[in-house]
Amino acid sequence: MDPAIEVRDLKKTYRTPFARRKVEALSGVSFSVERGTIFGFVGPNGAGKTTTIRTLMGLIKPTAGSAKILGHAVPSRKARAQVGFLPxxxxxxxxxxxxxxxxxxGRLFGMSHADRKKRSDELIERVGLARARAQSLKKFSKGMLQRAGLAQALMNNPEVVVLDEPMSGLDPIGRKEVRDLILELREKGTTVFFSSHILTDIEAIADRVAIIARGVLTAEGTPAELIRRTALGVDVMVRIAEDAAIDDLVAGADRVRRVGDQLSLTLPVDADVDAWLAKSRERGAKVISVAQRHETLEDLFLRQIANAGGSAEGRV
Amino acid sequence: MLGRIWAIALNTFREAVRIKVLYGVLVVVFGANFLAIVLGAMSYHEETRVAQDIGLAGMSIFGSITAILLGLFLLYNEIQRRTVHAIVSKPIERWEFVVGKWLGMALVLSVLVALFTVAMIAMLALQGNAMTTALVKATLLAWVEVLTVAAIAIFFSSFSTPFLSGIFSFAMWLIGRVTPDIEQAAKSASAWIRVVTRVALEIVPDVHLMSPSGRSDVSVHGDFVTWAYVGMASLHGLGWIVGLLALACVLFHRRDFV
Known part of the structure; x- marks a missing residue:
């Protein structure tokens, strides 16, 4: 069976309007997305995420390379009939x-009047916009527009859903709802390809992740494969009297933070945590939490971007 | 295919209604008829002639200006505001989108022509006159003219900014309206000017064919054109509509939506 999405050596070069200078937005991007999985696409602004997605959706034509959705070479009307897209x-x-x-x-997907009515009623409820039914989209907040966008992307009950920054503009509750919706889609067998700047969201729900920087894919794999499972230190949080001396407790520690009677810090990997805890108890400290610190997707992301010679702020 | 084109057309019509284009048209129709009443009262028993002239001129001139403005902004705004992204990513061909936009505009412009016609009939009825065959023919020709101008505007809007498209569309319409006068003037010019003029006029639709009244003893108040003429002029307009839309579709198809 063909992958849900297959991208091979995709290149896109733009020319600036007046100077006609070449700007390479994509420099040979290749990846594939298996059916029924969630694929997270990460990169700083200007990295090429949206260019890749717009190429997949037939909005822009690649300079070289190819892309297929459900085995159909894009741009393809047949492929678009089975895809839902949130710009x-x-x-x-x-x-x-x-x-x-x-x-x-629904009309553009060729749905009957009855199907359109039934499906739109379901989706309006599902994305929580039932109360705003009578309002024009002009009066919608950014978060409401994002929900409306998700609803129109799901109108055709698609096999593949492509979401460009679906959590953008949403509050924490809205983000959780979108995460739940994406997980629900996967449970139904739908493939979800989404880009995001919010790495914790991608880490939490993506089966596979690709990192793109300066038009080049710098890493791809499952979050577990990508994140180094080596310990980076031990995060400790204790409650200790505000006037207690802590100089020797924080010596050699990283990320030291004292707010009121709460002290948090990261001990080096090779630190004797038991000894440190005993010493802090001698000062009357009460332990709140002790946890080993691993590399996160964010750490990996920042490292990849640094290796690619960019910054998380992106490039012009 | 037809369902998708119709969906875009209906949405375009809805947009024109919601952005209150039709209210503007209504104001123009009422304004034109008020002008007809005033000018009719000032004339020497020429109320009927004034009502007919203003009604037909309103359809042709305001219809064409509305067609240019709608054509410029409805397509350009789709690209500029990126509303087109959520549409062309659906299973619709880009040419279906362009044709749907034109069809939606054609609906709006047809309402405009219909409103002018109804107002003209009402004015004539008030004066104890009825719609003549000549007026029916002239109305049909004015309708074909505004639909042709809509295709001109859509064509330029498919690759240019509203400002430039506006200039090009307006120039093309204006030149098309006075083609015989330009030809006449070029006759006394040098050979190369005649050649340039000939070539220039060939790439402009002869919209003057759709407003024949006042030329060569043809008048909507007297001897007007035959039905065969109406058919030929309509075919000329239709040919240009199909040609311009085909070119617009090709240009739109080649565009990247960034």
Missing amino acids: ESPYFYDYLTIGELLDLA
């Missing part, structure tokens, strides 16, 4: 209501 910072016809937007999407 980055989605802009929709702001004179429409959410029901009208979904009806338009």
Whole structure:
């Protein structure tokens, strides 16, 4: 069976409007997304995430290379019929209501009137916009627009969902709802390809992750494969009297932070944690937590970006 | 295919309604009829002629200006505001989108022509007159003209900014309206000017064919064109509409939506 998404040596070069200078947005990106999985696509601003996604959706034409969705070479109408797409910072016809937007999407997918009505009612409930049914999208907040975008992306009950920054503009509750929705889609067998800047979200739900920087894929694998499971230190948090001397306790420690009677720090990997805890108890400290610190996806991401010669702020 | 084109057309019509384009059209229709009443009262028993002239000129001129403005902004805004991203990523061909946009505009412009026609009929009825065959033919020709101008605007809007598209579309419409006068003027010019003029006029739709009244003893108030002429002029307009939309589709197909 063909992968859900297959990208081979994708290249995209733009020319600047006046100077006609070449800007390479993608420099040979290759990856594949297995069916029924969640694939997280990470990179700083300007790394090439959106260019890759727009190429997949047929919005821009690659300079070289190829991409397939469900075995159909893009751009393909057949592929698009089985894909749901949420653009980055989605802009929709702001004179429409959410029901009208979904009806338009349903018409473009060739759905019958009854199916459009049933599906849009379900989705409006699912994304929590039932109360805003009568409002035009002009009056929607950014988070509400993001939900509307998700609803229109799911209108055709797609086999593959491509989401460009789906958590952008959402509050923590909204982000959790989107995470739950993505997990729910995977449970139903839908493939989800999504980009995000919020690494904790990707780490929490993605089966595979790819990191892109300066138009080049710098790493790809499962989060567990990518994250070094080597300990980076021991995070300790204790409660200790505000006037207690702590100079010797924090000596050699990293990330020291004292707020009121709460002291948190990271001890080196080779530190004698038992001895440190005993010493702190002698000062009347009460241990709140002790946890080994591992590399996170964020650490990996920052390291990859640094290796690629960029910064997390991206490039122009 | 038809369902998708129709979906875009309906949405375009809805957009024009919601951004209150039709209210603007209504204001123009009422304004034009008010002007017809005033000018009719000032004339010497020429109320009927004034009502007919203003009604037809309103359809043709305001219709064409509305067509240019709609054509410029409706397509350009789709790209600029990126609303097109959520549409062309659906299983719709880009040419279906362009044709749907034109069809939606055609609906809006048809409402405009219909409103002018109804207002003209009402004005004539008030004066104890009825719609003549000549007026029906002239109305049909004005309708074809605004649909052709809409295709001109869509064509330029498929690759240019609203400002440039506006200039090009307006120039093309204006030149198309006075083609016989330009030809006449070029006759007394040097050979190369005649050649340049000939070539220039060939790449402009002859929209003057759709407003024949006042040329060569043809008048909507007297001897007007035959139905065969109406058919030929409509075919000319249709040919340009198909050609311009085909070019717009090719240009739109080649665009990257960044």
